[in-house]
Amino acid sequence: NAGVTQTPKFQVLKTGQSMTLQCAQDMNHNSMYWYRQDPGMGLRLIYYSASEGTTDKGEVPNGYNVSRLNKREFSLRLESAAPSQTSVYFCASSAQGATDTQYFGPGTRLTVL
C-alpha cells in the first residue's frame, strides 16, 4: 500500500515548455487534489476532482489543466510553463464523506527558468 505517489520528484523546465505531473493513489479514494506551495507560503488549491470523470477549479487554476484518467490517477499539465509556476506541487486524495481526511503525496519540486 503505497498511498499517494507522485512523479517526477524534481523537474527543471525552460519557459514555454510543457509537462505533465503524474499522481496515483491506491486507497480507492474518490476525491483527488492538486496544490502548489511557494516558498514560505501555505498550500493553494489548483484543481480538484470529486469523483472519476469530474474536475473543478480551485483557488489558482490559471495556467494549468487536469485530467482524472481513472479512479486512481489524476494528472496536472502545464501547457506553457512560466517562471511564476516555480513551486512545489502536492497531490492529495480522500475518501468522500463528512469526516474524510486528505492524504498527501511527497511532492514534485518544479523550477521554471
Added chain:
Amino acid sequence: DAKTTQPTSMDCAEGRAANLPCNHSTISGNEYVYWYRQIHSQGPQYIIHGLKNNETNEMASLIITEDRKSSTLILPHATLRDTAVYYCIVRDYRDDKIIFGKGTRLHILP
C-alpha cells in the same frame, strides 16, 4: 480565502504541552475544524478533526469552544520532531475541497 486566523509562529519547550490557537469566528453549522501539519518540505499530515465536541487521538487533543468560534490544538508532550507548520482548516462537510491558510510555525526548543 482561508476562514481561519492563526499566529504566525510559536515556541514551546521540549516535554511541555504545545497549545496552538485558531480563530474561526465565521464558522457555520456544517463546517468541521481540521488540523494538519507539515514537517519541513514533506506533504501535509492529518492530525485530528472535530465538529463541536472535544476530540483526542494518539497524536493530539482538539478543544473547540462552546460557540465554535475558536479552537486549540494540544500536543501533550512536545518533542523536537513536532517542529512543523500547523494548519487549522474549516471545512464544510458538503464541500470536497480544502483551503489551507498560512498556518503556525511551531518551534520546539530543546
